[in-house]
Amino acid sequence: MSRLFVIRKSIFAQIVLWAIATAAIITFGLWLLTNATIQRTSRQALERAVDVDLAGMVDIYASGDEQELAERIADRLALQPRDADPAHYLLADAKGRRIAGDMTAWPNLHAGLSQAGEVRIAGNRHAYARATQLSPDLRLLVAHEHRDIGILLRQVALVFLTGGVLAVLAVALGGWMAAHRLAGRIERINAAFRQPDDAALAELARGSAGHDEIDELTSHSGNALARLKQLAAAHRETTDHVAHEIRTPLMHLDNRLVKALAATPDGETAARIADARTEIRGLIRMLESLLDIAASEARRGDRHGLAPVDLSALATRLGELYADSAEESGHRFQLDITPGVVVEGEEMQLTRLVTNLLDNAFKFVPSGGTVSLKLDRGPLLVVSDDGPGIPEDQRESIFEKFGRGGNCFGTEGAGLGLALCRAIAERHHLEITLAPSQRGARFTVSPESKR
Known part of the structure; x- marks a missing residue:
């Protein structure tokens, strides 16, 4: 599932997939066009063969008589070519009674109009036929069976299938190689933005030769990051x-x-x-x-200095310290810590984050109130209380520098405590929010949401 998500997320993978789909659709469309062309050409050849055969028979009758025409029909039936469509004839009188030929019954074709169409012959086979009126008492029907082009069509389909598979593989391979190269070049830029250290900037400098748009973007990105680093x-x-x-x-x-x-x-x-x-x-x-x-x-997004921190042990240690203080101040303190929660971070910074939240809770919850510290996997850190809470009109500003909620939120009333909590959380790819609660305040610290 994660692999599929990465494919859907990568624009280069999407381009390759679109190229593969386009190659497959084009190959399929060409096969349909070729198949239809072969069938139409075969049909036209059959119609021309019937017309030519019928015209020859009419010429024989015009230069001879009925007897000679009957003899020529017999000769044609006796000498059927192996590589041509089997031919069938019917020479009949005005009432449709057979005079010569291998067909026994006159089909539903009007001879006076030289009508053509599909007919059924012996053995339940189909043929294309055309009828003509030779004289008031004599009419002629020439029919040619449909040539079996199924083998040809299957061979053509196999050729297109093989060619289509090869084309798709070629497009996939070429697209993957090009996309892999482009993705590698873009990844150098992304790596430099994620961690703009000297090594990443040097990597951008080596990869920017100025040959195309990506190289130009790489050069501009490296220069911009270098300037930002100098300014910072x-x-x-x-x-x-x-x-x-x-x-x-x-x-x-x-x-x-x-x-x-x-x-x-x-x-x-x-x-x-x-x-x-x-x-x-x-x-x-x-x-x-x-x-x-x-x-x-x-240092937001900078991975330097981060190490695995046992957040469960840290929260338990702080919880034990605040439990002693809660007894002296007359508060109830609840602790619910899931063991084994480990995060990448700076232990001192994470300690300040938790202590600031607990200090705020104990500061504004009157004696007899309850403060709770909960840690779950995710990680999900929750500090809640049943104190007076934070007014609705101040809930958005308490995380700003010098922002205040209620009386005085922050470090010694300066309004910096929660701003520092947010800065520490963002440094560790976490986000702190004031969650809705029926009573008091409820602060949650969880991984940054994907936007």
């Missing part, structure tokens, strides 16, 4: 530099506030300094979250 690298370098330049002064300022807090005996001043430190740490966390989101988005 420059963007990451700039953001890292800006983050460092901002984070370092903030950390220094925080250290000064710590010293000021230690040296300040005034309680009101100390409280204000502590509030300032809280805001500074919040800014640092927000900055780190933005950098994490940018890093995850920039």
